[in-house]
Amino acid sequence: MRHNHGDPAGAQRLPDEVRDLPASWAVAVPAKPLHRAKSRMSAQLPDAERRLLVRAMLGDVLEAVAGAARIGNGMPGGCRARVISFAVVTADPELAALARSLGAEIVPEFGPDVAAGLAPETDAHPAAPRAGIPSAGPFSAPAPVVSGGDSTFRRAAALGLDWAARRAENVAVLASDVPGITSADVAEVLEAAGAGPGASFRGYVPDADGLGTTAATFSNTVDLRTFFGPRSAADFAAAGAVALEPAPMGIRRDVDSLEHIAELGALGPRTAEALDRVGDTARSVMGGSPRARREGRSSRSTTGPSAALTAEPADARERDAAR
Incomplete structure (x- = not known):
């Protein structure tokens, strides 16, 4: 994955030992409440099965982010993107409980009076203000400007970005419905987006259709405009952000239908299990059992440095073929 960061004229070159330090990232994942999420799938799945699938996809995304944190934080010679914190923005207590169990912080979408059971006083505490970002409480109007989507999702994304900007100089917002994502995918995108100490950069990951987006990154900048x-994708480009491509399919294929899942060569274990439980509806649309996709994913899981970042060309071709 390549892009051109550029090198401002007259910029002072940092010492190599500083330039080579891993970039610290905070990652926010907005998640709609279960009763509203993936409403377009209601024509394909009963309500209980749709909710099960939404929950499973979020779980796979969070496990991928948590795995990327382990890659960046604990592996010598590993990824140069270090995830120091990640959070889910939601008003749904069930999704909040899932996120907590996987190590995520919780940012309540509507505050303590609405998001019952989310313990906002402990889960959404503000950290030290970031330079250029106004100091604000967890439920004040956030600084980031978010466009597109419905109004509640815009608010959730803005709250997530505001939370992340208080924790790290490098900030990412990630879709909750990319069940093919792996830790290597997250690490690869964040490493490509890392501008280096003192340099600013704004990036985005186009979705599988090339029209929407599934992730956005912000390095050393107070310009957190998000779409x-x-x-x-066109909105990000028009605003001066740079496409992070070619990004792995696992992070690009967001899911609004069972047909979208059928496009993925491998699925996260939670999503594959959920689809097994959904049964005949999923198999008829996807052309087979999701279990094979879960088993195929094992070759793409990472417990060490990101395969996407360290593989030889032949291994990269094998990984892409598996998608």
């Missing part, structure tokens, strides 16, 4: 919706 959602079917034209968000």
Whole structure:
């Protein structure tokens, strides 16, 4: 994955030992409440099965982010992107409980009076203000500007970005519905987006259709403009952000239908298990059992440095073929 960061004229070159330090990242994942999420799948799945699938996809995304944190934080010679914190923004107590169990912080979407059971006083505490970001309580109007999508999702994304900007100089917002994602995918995108100490950069990951986006990154900048919706890739580009591509399919294929899942060569274990439980509906649309996709994923899991970042060309081709 390549892009051109650029090198401002007259910029002072940092010592190599500083330039080579891993970039610290905070990652926010907005998640709609279960009763509203993936409403377009209601025509394909009963309500209980749709909710099960939504929950499973979020779990796989969070496990991928947690795995990327282990890659960046504990592996000598590993990824140069270090995830120091990640959070889910939600108003749903069930999704909040899942996120907590996987090591995520919780940012309540609507505050303590609405998001019952989310313990906002302990889970959404503000950290030290970031330079250029106004100091604000966890439920004050956030600084980031978010466009596209519905109004509640825009608010959730803005709260997530505001939370992340208080924890690290490098900030990412990631979709909750990319069940093919792996820790290597997260690490690869964040490493490509890392501008280096003192340099600013804004990036985005186009979705599988090339029209929307599934992730956005912000390095050393207070410009946190973020876009959602079917034209968000063009909106990011028009605002001066740089496409992080070719990004792995696992982070690009967001899911709004069972047909979208069928496009993925491998699935996270939670999503594959959920689809097994859904049964005949999923198999008829996807052309087979999701279990094979879960087993195929094992070759892409990472317990050491990111395969996407360390593989030889032949291994990279094998990984892409598996997608």
